[in-house]
Amino acid sequence: AIQLTQSPSSLSASVGDRVTITCRASQGISSALAWYQQKPGKAPKLLIYDASSLESGVPSRFSGSGSGTDFTLTISSLQPEDFATYYCQQFNNYPQTFGGGTKVEIK
Amino acid sequence: QVQLQESGPGLVKPSETLSLTCTVSGGSISSYYWSWIRQPAGKGLEWIGRIYTSGSTNYNPSLKSRVTMSVDTSKNQFSLKLSSVTAADTAVYYCARVAEQLVLDYWGQGTLVTVSS
Numbered sequence: 001a002i003q004l005t006q007s008p009s010s011l012s013a014s015v016g017d018r019v020t021i022t023c024r025a026s027q028g029i030s031s032a033l034a035w036y037q038q039k040p041g042k043a044p045k046l047l048i049y050d051a052s053s054l055e056s057g058v059p060s061r062f063s064g065s066g067s068g069t070d071f072t073l074t075i076s077s078l079q080p081e082d083f084a085t086y087y088c089q090q091f092n093n094y095p096q097t098f099g100g101g102t103k104v105e106i107k
Numbered sequence: 108q109v110q111l112q113e114s115g116p117g118l119v120k121p122s123e124t125l126s127l128t129c130t131v132s133g134g135s136i137s138s139y140y141w142s143w144i145r146q147p148a149g150k151g152l153e154w155i156g157r158i159y160t161s162g163s164t165n166y167n168p169s170l171k172s173r174v175t176m177s178v179d180t181s182k183n184q185f186s187l188k189l190s191s192v193t194a195a196d197t198a199v200y201y202c203a204r205v206a207e208q209l210v211l212d213y214w215g216q217g218t219l220v221t222v223s224s
Contacts, residue, residue: 001168034210043201043214044152050208087152091209095167098152 002026004088006099012107019075021102023088028068032092035064035073039084048073078104109134111202111215119222125189129202129215136160136183140205143176143187145198157205158185192222
């Protein structure tokens with residue numbers, strides 16, 4: 001199975017900060033990567049698909065980039081509602097796999 | 108707006124079979140793949156598998172010997188069975204819809220299943 005390694009595993013940031021989370025795949029997955037946001041006690045929410053396509057209704061401060069093995073999720077200006085855990089997911093190969101998550105906390 | 112709701116026992120004894128159903132409302136279950144994902148407390152997400160409305164399935168090899176998925180289009184439901192459960196199967200189980208892009212665009216709220224005697 002393809003392994004996805006997210007870094008950092010957690011970070012502290014302030015409202016208004018620019019935040020970048022990386023996801024590295026153990027082998028090339030083209031652009032078959034998605035990003036999800038999960039808040040405590042809630043189901044994950046799809047933010048980005050195909051590495052850089054913004055899901056409908058998701059604020060434009062979220063963006064994704066990358067292809068092959070290296071991907072990034074960027075939040076251009078962190079808002080209070082963005083404090084959550086973020087997961088990447090690859091869907092190029094079965095089984096689909098998720099990264100270990102990055103928890104974004106208030107500084 | 109598509110909505111998904113998991114249902115099933117919250118407590119299962121070791122060695123028994125975990126059975127969950129996901130009911131889809133606000134849209135047809137037809138012509139989509141549907142997935143199950145689980146998340147142990149405080150841990151990450153694990154993809155269990157997916158099923159198409161024709162009954163075609165893909166399972167995670169790590170669970171394949173114990174997993175069975177089925178679909179009932181007349182009830183707009185799909186189901187998960189996981190046999191021979193142990194404490195390691197204790198988790199929140201989510202059902203989700205697989206979008207055309209193969210990502211998971213609609214999720215249920217999740218249901219906690221605890222394996223304990």
